Amino acid sequence: MSHLLRAFPAFLRVSIQAMLQYRGEILLWCMWGIVNPTVLYVMWSAATRGAPDGKIAGLDQNGFAVYYFFLLIVGHLTAAWDVYNMSYLVRKGQLSPLLLRPILPMWESLSSNLAYKITTLMFAAPMWLVFILITQPSFQTQWWQAGLGMIALLLGAALNYMLCYTVALVAFWTTKLDAVGEIYFGLGMLLGGRMAPVDALPPYLQIASEFLPFKWMFAFPVEVLAGMRDDVHAVTRGLLIQAAWVMLVVLVFRISWHLAVKRYSAVSG
Amino acid sequence: MAQIEVEHLGKTFKVPEREAGLVASIGSLFRRKYRDVRAVDDINFTVEAGEIVGFLGPNGAGKTTTLKMLSGLLHPTAGEARVLGHTPWKREADYLRRISMLMGQRSQLQWDLPAVDSFYMHGAVYDIPKADYQQTLDELVELLAIGPVLKKQVRTLSLGERMKCEICASLLHRPAVLFLDEPTIGVDVEMQARIRSFIGQYNRKHGATIILTSHYMADVTALCKRIIVIDQGQLLFDGSLPALSEKMAPFKVIKIDLDAKCDDYPFAEIGEVISCDDRKVELKVPKAEAAAATAKLLTDLSVLDLTIEDPPIEDVIKQVFGGRAQRDDAETTETAGASA
Amino acid sequence: MLLFARISVQNFAAYRADFFLRGIMSLVQLAAELIVVDTIFHNTETLAGWRLPHMLVLVGVYRMVAGGIRIYIVPNMRRVLEDIREGTLDFVLLKPVNSQLLVSIREFVFWRITDLIYGGTAAAIGASMLAKDIGATQIATFVFMLAAGFAIIYSVWLALATIGFWFIRVQNIEMVFWNVFEAGRFPVMIYPYWVQWSLTFLVPLAFITTFPAGTLLADPATGVPAAAPYYAAGIAVVSVLLSSWFWRFGLKHYSGASA
Numbered sequence: 028m029s030h031l032l033r034a035f036p037a038f039l040r041v042s043i044q045a046m047l048q049y050r051g052e053i054l055l056w057c058m059w060g061i062v063n064p065t066v067l068y069v070m071w072s073a074a075t076r077g078a079p080d081g082k083i084a085g086l087d088q089n090g091f092a093v094y095y096f097f098l099l100i101v102g103h104l105t106a107a108w109d110v111y112n113m114s115y116l117v118r119k120g121q122l123s124p125l126l127l128r129p130i131l132p133m134w135e136s137l138s139s140n141l142a143y144k145i146t147t148l149m150f151a152a153p154m155w156l157v158f159i160l161i162t163q164p165s166f167q168t169q170w171w172q173a174g175l176g177m178i179a180l181l182l183g184a185a186l187n188y189m190l191c192y193t194v195a196l197v198a199f200w201t202t203k204l205d206a207v208g209e210i211y212f213g214l215g216m217l218l219g220g221r222m223a224p225v226d227a228l229p230p231y232l233q234i235a236s237e238f239l240p241f242k243w244m245f246a247f248p249v250e251v252l253a254g255m256r257d258d259v260h261a262v263t264r265g266l267l268i269q270a271a272w273v274m275l276v277v278l279v280f281r282i283s284w285h286l287a288v289k290r291y292s293a294v295s296g
Numbered sequence: 297m298a299q300i301e302v303e304h305l306g307k308t309f310k311v312p313e314r315e316a317g318l319v320a321s322i323g324s325l326f327r328r329k330y331r332d333v334r335a336v337d338d339i340n341f342t343v344e345a346g347e348i349v350g351f352l353g354p355n356g357a358g359k360t361t362t363l364k365m366l367s368g369l370l371h372p373t374a375g376e377a378r379v380l381g382h383t384p385w386k387r388e389a390d391y392l393r394r395i396s397m398l399m400g401q402r403s404q405l406q407w408d409l410p411a412v413d414s415f416y417m418h419g420a421v422y423d424i425p426k427a428d429y430q431q432t433l434d435e436l437v438e439l440l441a442i443g444p445v446l447k448k449q450v451r452t453l454s455l456g457e458r459m460k461c462e463i464c465a466s467l468l469h470r471p472a473v474l475f476l477d478e479p480t481i482g483v484d485v486e487m488q489a490r491i492r493s494f495i496g497q498y499n500r501k502h503g504a505t506i507i508l509t510s511h512y513m514a515d516v517t518a519l520c521k522r523i524i525v526i527d528q529g530q531l532l533f534d535g536s537l538p539a540l541s542e543k544m545a546p547f548k549v550i551k552i553d554l555d556a557k558c559d560d561y562p563f564a565e566i567g568e569v570i571s572c573d574d575r576k577v578e579l580k581v582p583k584a585e586a587a588a589a590t591a592k593l594l595t596d597l598s599v600l601d602l603t604i605e606d607p608p609i610e611d612v613i614k615q616v617f618g619g620r621a622q623r624d625d626a627e628t629t630e631t632a633g634a635s636a
Numbered sequence: 637m638l639l640f641a642r643i644s645v646q647n648f649a650a651y652r653a654d655f656f657l658r659g660i661m662s663l664v665q666l667a668a669e670l671i672v673v674d675t676i677f678h679n680t681e682t683l684a685g686w687r688l689p690h691m692l693v694l695v696g697v698y699r700m701v702a703g704g705i706r707i708y709i710v711p712n713m714r715r716v717l718e719d720i721r722e723g724t725l726d727f728v729l730l731k732p733v734n735s736q737l738l739v740s741i742r743e744f745v746f747w748r749i750t751d752l753i754y755g756g757t758a759a760a761i762g763a764s765m766l767a768k769d770i771g772a773t774q775i776a777t778f779v780f781m782l783a784a785g786f787a788i789i790y791s792v793w794l795a796l797a798t799i800g801f802w803f804i805r806v807q808n809i810e811m812v813f814w815n816v817f818e819a820g821r822f823p824v825m826i827y828p829y830w831v832q833w834s835l836t837f838l839v840p841l842a843f844i845t846t847f848p849a850g851t852l853l854a855d856p857a858t859g860v861p862a863a864a865p866y867y868a869a870g871i872a873v874v875s876v877l878l879s880s881w882f883w884r885f886g887l888k889h890y891s892g893a894s895a
Contacts, residue, residue: 030423037420041406041413048408048449055808055815062815066822070676070683073826077682084679123369124404127397128421129389206661213668222672229678232671292371292385294309 042142068095084227092164105184110208113195168254176252182269187244193280199287220246300343306374307336335361337529350520351509358529359509367397396471400478411461422469456487476508541606548586555598662750684825692762694849703751711743713797781848784872791879798886820845
């Protein structure tokens with residue numbers, strides 16, 4: 028553990044330096060996280076104009092501005108992408124040097140995940156401000172909601188990161204996992220409250236989202252931060268469900284990592 | 297005390313068969329045929345602390361597979377191995393901290409950052425005490441003469457410079473056992489010599505046990521007192537260099553200096569003529585016939601000087617492996633990897 | 637051409653898991669887009685005048701165009717950028733064929749054809765739901781609009797690839813493109829006026845998805861101007877000429893720099 032406490036900051040420092048080397052690329056990467064929610068916001072606010080009472084799932088135009096503003100932030104801070112680059116690491120044999128180290132390769136990946144979020148903040152935060160300036164939302168978030176919302180955001184980020192990394196381990200069995208990545212990402216989009224708030228989803232999607240972890244990654248933190256959840260108990264229960272999901276995924280990760288390394292050391296190395 | 301003990305070690309890969317042609321490749325979508333490839337087949341050896349052992353063999357012989365098993369990257373399908381008292385493929389952190397594996401074709405350095413940043417990270421990952429780290433780094437930087445390139449982005453380094461940095465990273469935690477897989481691949485001749493001399497120096501100074509594979513004979517002949525020859529997964533020879541020539545070379549080279557020019561003498565009947573330059577003749581003669589050939593030459597001709605030598609090691613190896621040493625396709629068995 | 641297709645079939649049959657996955661993936665992607673449409677009209681009657689059948693057509697068009705880009709434009713332009721970076725573009729320039737033509741037809745990602753089929757089907761279903769007669773002229777105009785849209789996208793990509801002559805590290809240019817293209821999922825009429833204007837004239841995205849879909853429907857409710865085909869023809873010709881000129885200009889710079 029003390030070993031990890033020393034290694035992780037070193038990873039983080041080096042990752043940040045590496046990210047700064049790629050700043051151009053990273054900004055483009057980051058742009059998608061801005062464009063997609065913005066387009067969806069515009070679409071939904073156009074849709075409210077066609078809705079009977081100007082409201083969709085209880086949200087009017089302003090409600091959508093607030094919702095998508097927080098989704099910009101939550102989407103950025105919960106981002107995870109190992110499912111996309113794990114297959115590259117495995118195929119190119121880049122994983123071997125990582126496995127020779129006396130430390131779990133996941134820590135290095137986590138450090139570059141954090142490094143990305145830290146370094147791109149300089150770019151993303153101004154864009155969030157621009158979003159506010161253009162859409163002029165009025166916020167109703169209370170202090171307790173902001174506080175618990177941040178915890179929900181942290182848990183959401185942990186959940187997405189861990190699940191994404193665990194799903195990425197499929198790379199050890201199949202050569203390309205672009206498709207797995209797309210499905211993972213698509214489910215997050217459809218069921219996680221990104222394409223539309225969960226309450227606006229048709230019933231079959233709402234049911235699916237109940238049983239899958241995606242809405243606990245994105246929708247829940249956004250709803251709490253946006254002040255859409257008024258019941259303290261319900262929010263606390265939500266936090267507990269998030270924590271339970273995180274623990275479950277960590278457990279699954281530990282088992283699958285063991286199997287993945289076994290597989291790797293049977294066939295490639 | 298033996299640091300590395302290998303008993304009946306074996307590794308069999310299942311490789312999907314791929315047939316040529318459109319119909320066959322569509323057919324293979326549904327039903328795949330697999331073929332067993334024995335990359336390593338029942339290998340036994342032990343290595344004592346402080347030894348440098350060279351692995352020789354053509355591509356695909358199983359050298360890299362063996363090293364990967366010893367470093368814990370691959371799980372064998374048969375046999376046992378103990379390195380420093382550990383079973384490598386259990387991949388215990390305590391074991392990984394005491395070894396190093398350098399893969400010539402794979403980088404452990406951060407491509408876009410100066411090497412010194414990778415070293416720093418390495419220090420933290422291996423939990424090297426600060427003072428030790430600085431001391432080791434200074435020493436390695438000096439020995440390898442990489443001071444000037446430490447602060448340059450790794451991607452801008454020449455292959456030789458990069459390789460020296462890779463070596464430096466591999467040694468920062470002072471591994472007791474070092475696996476070097478093609479440490480000089482693609483590097484120019486002068487740099488090869490420097491890397492070679494560094495490895496020798498390091499071994500003498502720190503007593504690290506080293507196993508080395510290389511395409512370049514010179515690496516092996518210069519560094520290794522002991523050679524292990526592997527071909528098609530099997531151990532063909534384990535012993536010293538002279539013993540290798542003795543055992544593997546089925547012929548001797550007879551060199552004679554003649555008193556007078558002797559063009560019409562039928563040298564070709566005695567052995568294969570390697571060169572015939574005025575009054576100096578070199579003949580390749582099967583080992584068993586060397587004595588008889590010498591006697592015949594001495595009686596037939598007026599010889600000023602005659603020596604019987606072992607052929608150069610390169611020729612021996614070439615002889616042993618035939619043309620296969622040049623063939624690269626066998627390599628696929630080693631990299632077949634996760635494609636299954 | 638046939639030989640290329642054959643080799644790429646073989647090549648990719650080698651990746652077994654991919655073969656099935658990709659076939660299914662195109663379908664899944666379409667399904668996801670349809671789910672988005674369903675979600676929208678679960679909550680509202682119209683989206684800036686577009687109703688469910690209209691949106692189905694738009695989804696179909698979006699899928700077809702995205703498919704076309706991935707089948708043929710992106711792979712070729714990727715290869716150009718790679719060639720510029722590695723200096724292998726010289727081999728192209730040595731061939732006695734028009735360089736622009738040659739770099740535009742070297743690659744072909746055949747399995748993406750499924751996108752055309754699925755997209756076409758979605759558009760056809762949407763159009764038939766309107767229970768209105770769609771005449772041959774309308775279909776011809778629609779095909780023409782698609783072709784014009786495709787020509788515009790091709791030009792945009794050629795221009796993006798040409799930028800590679802000056803800035804080597806532009807691999808991520810693709811990302812910029814998809815970012816902007818993302819906005820074409822929905823009718824441009826949902827955007828504020830200034831964005832609409834920019835998407836019509838500055839970055840002619842409207843001509844690529846919204847307008848072709850609108851011409852097939854020929855429904856004034858969609859807000860697509862009746863004169864759209866004329867504009868499309870004009871913009872397509874101008875962008876093809878401009879990008880071709882830019883390519884030649886870039887080539888001059890390239891041969892000048894590498895000499």
